[in-house]
């Protein structure tokens with residue numbers, strides 16, 4: 758049997774990936790890699806997504822703010838309760854682009870659990886890669902949706918981890934089998950992406 762897929766966080770350094778010999782890029786193309794593979798976490802490598810050692814020269818520090826898993830809220834509807842954890846959202850916009858009658862950032866509360874059919878709401882929540890969204894139906898909570906272990910390298914965004922890939926870190930993902938790891942070195946919720954990469958892109962575009 759092959760090695761169990763796992764990602765180990767190196768303090769002030771990269772991610773070491775074991776047990777996986779493929780990554781998936783933004784276009785869905787498979788990239789063959791060796792196991793172990795060393796992925797950049799500081800955002801400064803010239804060989805992204807691989808670490809080239811630049812984090813040592815740049816003095817990268819994986820600054821963490823404690824207790825960032827909070828801000829958990831539940832929105833109770835007639836047939837479904839939607840749970841939301843703002844701290845770990847990587848802000849790809851999938852939910853509000855797909856179901857604006859349920860997820861609308863311009864409204865308060867921003868989630869309306871009665872805004873569409875339960876089936877469509879569940880299908881959208883299952884596309885939430887970070888684990889920020891989950892749901893309860895008939896008293897049963899659903900927050901694990903993925904089987905096949907994989908790591909997707911999102912263009913200008915985080916590493917999207919799916920399936921059973923153990924995270925070896927003092928912090929653990931809210932949903933064990935789908936979570937987003939920061940690859941830009943700027944998250945305040947290391948090792949998880951907190952969407953800060955989007956602000957940086959916006960600033961770069963405005964220059």
Ligand code: FES
Pocket residue numbers: 770771772796797798799800801802803807808809810811812813
């Ligand atoms: S973590 Fe090594 S170059 Fe970014």
Ligand code: FES
Pocket residue numbers: 847913914915916938939940941942943944949950951952953954955
């Ligand atoms: S990839 Fe660093 S905050 Fe999202």
